[in-house]
Amino acid sequence: MQIVETTNEGLKRSYTVTIPAQTITSKIEAEVKKAAPQVRMPGFRPGKVPSNLVKKLHGPAIHQEALNTSIREAMDKLVSEKALRPAMNPDVALAEGYEEGKDAELTVSLEVLPQIAAPSLDGLKLERLTVPVLDEAVTEAVKRIADQQQRYETKDGVAEDGDQVIIDFTGKLDGVEFEGGKAEKAPLVIGAGRFIPGFEEQVAGIKAGEERTITVTFPEDYQAENLAGKETTFDIVAHEVKAPAESKLDDDFAKELGLESYEQLQGLLRGQLEQETAGLTRTAMKRQLLDQLAAGHDFDVPPTMVEAEFEQIWQQLSQEAEREEDPAAALAEIEAEKDDYRKIAERRVRLGLLLSEIGQANGVEVSAQEMSMLVSQAAQQYRAEDRQRFMEYVRQDPMMAAQLRAPLYEDKVVDFLIEKAEVTEREVTRDELQAAIEADADGEKPATEDKPKKAAAKKAKKADADDADVSEEKAEKPAKKAAAKADDAAVEGDAEAKPKKAPAKKKAAATEE
Structure with missing residues (x-):
């Protein structure tokens, strides 16, 4: 096999790969021998059909399979020999005019992941904003339940x-x-x-x-x-x-809810409120962490990854705009900020690659048991009879598995970094904590109470979008296989099989x- 590099600019790479005709022919012969025992033809005993007849009957299909196998092996060899770390699946095209018996010439275009030096974890400083759960908040929570149980x-x-x-x-x-x-x-x-x-x-x-x-x-x-x-x-x-x-807030009220006493009800609600505020506290710390990482690292990121991330953000925003009272105005509003959202996509990709590099350098992993739990939890959204099909689908589709794994992997890397950081604590109100979460990355303060609520909601959406998206399949491992355009028969996942x-x-x- 001959490999000739034709482009090496930034993160872009292009190659011409030539697969000798003899390589493909040998695979065809191997496929014919493999298929012959299963071929049935009148006048011949099972397994005794001559190879030339097998090739005549099934030649096109066997040739296509041999060609596909040769292309996949060529891509694996290219990635290995050139020590490539593809950002996305390479774009592979078979030269026009190819026919059986000739060398197969491929043009391969791809973007590679940037080389990122393992960042120093020294100097990370975070502030943990804590919100005490007051008795008044617990009482309000009880009253809300009473209102629901009117x-x-x-x-x-x-x-x-x-x-x-x-x-x-x-x-x-x-x-x-x-x-x-x-x-x-x-x-x-x-x-x-x-x-x-x-x-x-x-x-x-x-x-x-x-x-x-x-x-x-x-x-x-x-x-x-x-x-x-x-x-x-x-x-x-x-x-x-x-x-x-x-409704009297007493033991009898608690017993109507299946509890033993009013004190037990208060304890349960206090625990829920503490858990909720702890989640908000972690979100604020994560935001601080990502802002520090983004400010301290600037490197080129693969345009295809940025575009894929932007499309995901844009699709979500467009769907939300469609649900507004005035969809046309809402769409025009986000259209005016399209460049901002593209920058957010670039930031997310950069942070994703950086967090992945940190995770790999420090042995952060998602265990098989954790992955199994993720799949089981995701399967619960489907009907009972479809859950097993969904779990099988995830096992067979690496991209689907990566989508499920990515949020947990990110959380584990973030938790690792928080443990390494110098953390100080400050007691705040819930409103102050929420404001810290909604603040834009550039330090702009969120909308105040006297400003339109729509602005605050929009800012919150923007803050939610401005986050890292770590995928081990995207950022941790090089692509092992390329989807060749000539390989029309190779289907990674059957859309109809999804429950x-x-x-x-x-x-x-x-x-x-």
């Missing part, structure tokens, strides 16, 4: 805002009952906004035993097309009117989706 007591008189009404309702379109528009003894809380617009308002003022017919129009974007934008009537029968009952999520359950037509 009890109601039967009352005389008409239903007012906040009251619960137990009703039967029957929906009709043009005088005919429609599917999903009927329910018996359904609880409705006046003012809760859980039914379609106009429904609760017209039930307000009803009393037990009263019947009434209301007219409502379904929203234009309602999921049931036969009802979307249509005017309908609902026949209502009120069975009972209830008023909110005051699908179960559809959502239907709701009554009167309720909002």
Whole structure:
């Protein structure tokens, strides 16, 4: 095999690779011998079909397989001989005009990972912002649970805002009952906004035993097309009117939740709040760490990796914009900051490569047991009958496995660095901690309370995007195999084999989706 380097500029490399015809021919002969025992042909005993007939029958397929194998082996040899660390799979093209019996000439283009000196871990200084969990916060958490578990007591008189009404309702379109528009003894809380617009308002003022017919129009974007934008009537029968009952925060309340005492409930909630604030504290420390690493290291990164990262960020932002009240304005807003998001993508790739280098240099690994747990957890989002298929899919698809592994690997490297850093502590409020997390990387302060909430939300999204994305497959190991354009038959993963999520359950037509 002959290898000729044609480009060596920065991180870009190009080669011409020539595979001798004899190499491919020998593989064809080997494939023919391997296939012959399984070939069945009238007039010949099993396994006795002559090689020339086997080649005549299956020649094109055997030749393609031999060519694909030769290309894969050539790519492995190229990576090994030239000590390459591909950033992404190489772009491999077979020269036009190739035919069996001739040398195969390939053009190979790729980007390599930059050489990064193992960074010094001395001088890292971090501040741990801690938020004490006050008794008042625990009490507020208990009250929120009480509000969610709101009890109601039967009352005389008409239903007012906040009251619960137990009703039967029957929906009709043009005088005919429609599917999903009927329910018996359904609880409705006046003012809760859980039914379609106009429904609760017209039930307000009803009393037990009263019947009434209301007219409502379904929203234009309602999921049931036969009802979307249509005017309908609902026949209502009120069975009972209830008023909110005051919840006493005591042992009896805790026992209603399945606990032994109010003290136990407080302890559980305190633990949850401490865990939540500890997570925010770690997020703030991680942000400080990444900012320090980014400020102290500047090296070229592969453009293809940056583009792939940018596309991922852009797709997420575009989807979020589509869900805004004014999608066109939201899309125009992010379009105006496209260059900023591309810089974020470059920063993420650079930090990912740097963290990976630190992890490798210091023996940070994701164990087989940890990986198995990751796959099992990810499988839980699928239906029971599809979980095993998903786990098999991950085992067969290195890229999917890398996507699952990357966040845990990053967390382990970050934890390692936090342990090595000089850490000081400062007690702050929760708002101050949240502000530190939302602050932009350039030190700009997050939106204050008197500024539009949209700006703060946007800033938070930007902060979330501005993070490292470590992938061992991308940054730790060189690509072992190249996907040749000529290898049309080689499919890494069958999209149809991916399990699908179960559809959502239907709701009554009167309720909002």
